[in-house]
Structures are given as C-alpha cells and as structure tokens.
Amino acid sequence: MSISSSAHKPKGAAATASQEGAVIAPITLSERSSTGLALLRILVGYLWFQQLFWKLPPTFAGLYPYVVCESQHAIIPGYGTLLQHTFLAGCSSLSSPAGCTAFVPLAACVLTAELLVSISLLFGLFTRFGALLATVLALQLYVGLAYTEWIWTYGMLVLLALVFVAVPAGRRLGVDLWLAPRLEAAGQRHRLARIASWFV
Amino acid sequence: MHTLRRGLLAGVFASLVLAMFDFVTDGAPGNGFPAVLRWFGISIANPTISRWVGLLLLLVLGGTFGLIFGTLQRGRPVATGRALLTGLALGVLWWLLLEVMQANLTNHAPSLFSLSFGQFLSTFPEASLFGVLLGAIFIQWQGHYASRQPS
Numbered sequence: 024m025s026i027s028s029s030a031h032k033p034k035g036a037a038a039t040a041s042q043e044g045a046v047i048a049p050i051t052l053s054e055r056s057s058t059g060l061a062l063l064r065i066l067v068g069y070l071w072f073q074q075l076f077w078k079l080p081p082t083f084a085g086l087y088p089y090v091v092c093e094s095q096h097a098i099i100p101g102y103g104t105l106l107q108h109t110f111l112a113g114c115s116s117l118s119s120p121a122g123c124t125a126f127v128p129l130a131a132c133v134l135t136a137e138l139l140v141s142i143s144l145l146f147g148l149f150t151r152f153g154a155l156l157a158t159v160l161a162l163q164l165y166v167g168l169a170y171t172e173w174i175w176t177y178g179m180l181v182l183l184a185l186v187f188v189a190v191p192a193g194r195r196l197g198v199d200l201w202l203a204p205r206l207e208a209a210g211q212r213h214r215l216a217r218i219a220s221w222f223v
Numbered sequence: 224m225h226t227l228r229r230g231l232l233a234g235v236f237a238s239l240v241l242a243m244f245d246f247v248t249d250g251a252p253g254n255g256f257p258a259v260l261r262w263f264g265i266s267i268a269n270p271t272i273s274r275w276v277g278l279l280l281l282l283v284l285g286g287t288f289g290l291i292f293g294t295l296q297r298g299r300p301v302a303t304g305r306a307l308l309t310g311l312a313l314g315v316l317w318w319l320l321l322e323v324m325q326a327n328l329t330n331h332a333p334s335l336f337s338l339s340f341g342q343f344l345s346t347f348p349e350a351s352l353f354g355v356l357l358g359a360i361f362i363q364w365q366g367h368y369a370s371r372q373p374s
Binding site: 054058062069070072076146147195197198200201 | 240243244247248303304307340341344345348351352355356359360362363367
C-alpha cells in the first residue's frame, strides 16, 4: 500500500522537481503499518458500533437528552434553533420525547448513519465513505456538545475519522482489499466506478 | 498442510481481534468472556478464572473455524473474493451455531431461533466480522508467502 501523493504525478513533473532540487521522497506504508492501521480502523468502528445500543428503536429515548443538550449548548448560532424546529418540534418535555412529531424518524436516520459508519469501518467496506460520514457525525457532535464535556472529546472523534478519510485503511483486513483493484480497473471505463473508487 | 496451518492461525488471530473488543467494553475488561463459556452451559464461580477460560475457549473456537476454512481451500491458492466469501459464510455459521442455537439451547429459550433486534445487532456483525477477518488474514498471508517463494 502506498499513500504517496507523488505516485500519481506524471514522470515529467517528477523530473522537473528533481532538476529544481525539490525532490520529496514518497511515503510508502509497510505491510505492518497498514495492518496496524487496519486494526485501529476496526477499533474505531467498534467505538461507533458500541454507541448504537443506548439509542435503540422503537423510542430512541437514549438519544433525546443529548439532542436537548445540543440545542442548548451549540457553538454555532442558529444550530440550536434548527434542532428545536426539526428533532424537537412539538416536544413538550425536556426529559422524554413524548409529543415530539419528528424525533423518531430523525433519530432513526441518526442510528442508520451510525450503523453505516460502524459497518463500513469494522468490515473495511467503502472505508473512506464511512470515515467521511463519521467525520460529519462527529463534527455535528462537536458543534452541539463541545462545551458540555472536555473540549477535545468530540474534537478527537473528528480527527480520528479524518485519519481514515486520508489513509485507505480498509485495504488490509477489510473488504476494500477485494474492492479497490476492481473499482480502479472499472474506473478506466465507467465514471461511476471511478467515483466509487474514491471511497475505498 | 500449509493451508491448514495458515487457516488455524488466521482463525486464532481473527478471534483475538474479537477478544480485543472485550477490553474496551463497559465495566471490567474481559466481562464478555464468560458468555463464551455459557454457550456450552459452563459456569465457573471464580470471575478471573472464568474470564481466562472464556478467552481460551474463544481462541480454540477461532482456531477450529480457521481449520475448517483451511480444509475448504484444499491446499490450492485461493482468490481474494472467494476467501472473503468463505470467511463470511463461516462467520454466519459461527453466529447461527454458537450465538443463536447453542445460546438458546443452554438458556432454555422457547425456540432454538428466538432472537430480539438488540441481540441480533449485538451478535451478528461481530460474528460476520470474525468471518471476514478470517478470510482477509488468510489471503494476506497467502500473498505474503507467495511473494517470498523463489521463482
């Protein structure tokens, strides 16, 4: 596995850079490093997987106090109002989702997104897509909850997800091991496959 | 013989990854290992011994499934897709035999296949992951050893 950015540059460009004396050695990950990163990916996937169990259907009640907390402590102006008019629309209590009109379907979307992240990272299946989704979810948590806990708690979650957007960690110990070469080959002919190959 | 050994080791390593999850669980590390014993109706009063024996049994089960995987390859080089699919099938078999049927049998559940959504969600992905890891580790080692063979 190579994560070298210069590996995709044309030879002419490398030669020019060489002449200018600005050669940067490509970074190549060893098999051990790649497998180590894959193990980290599995653990991060498990982190997301474990968090499904306190917000299970049919009520998703575990999620409710956190959404209320986010609506009160959001660091971006207007985000709290957005939550109050979507997740918390029609809610009559701060402690239970009774009366809420849109909480259950939106909470189901959150659970589905988190399930997708955990499946993607655990199985190394379209890992970069899963990591991208994890970044969005973690960013949303950061915006809503950053100042309710240790400031870095959700910040680290964002950074951790970004690592797996940057590094193709699903190509070892994961299904991307099989998917990546196929999508790259198909990407020569089909645009959709080329786009899909960005996410493995 | 090589495929059997590789399968055995891949199974042990895949079950080690599952064991790793028990160190990031709520409560004390290793809390999930006694559940492995309960699949076979075994209960040990001492919690420390129970955890260690549970871990050992998990590794033995992983090795056994790895051996089955190695046997299915019949000593021939296997393609990545086939290895992952065979592994996944064995993971589903692990789930069905151990997490569903065996667990229901020892818990005297009303049906051999009774399962709630929460139980399904907590057991099926992990068992499938074991299978995919088994296939992925096997194929990575196959590639590693093939590249070391003199041409």
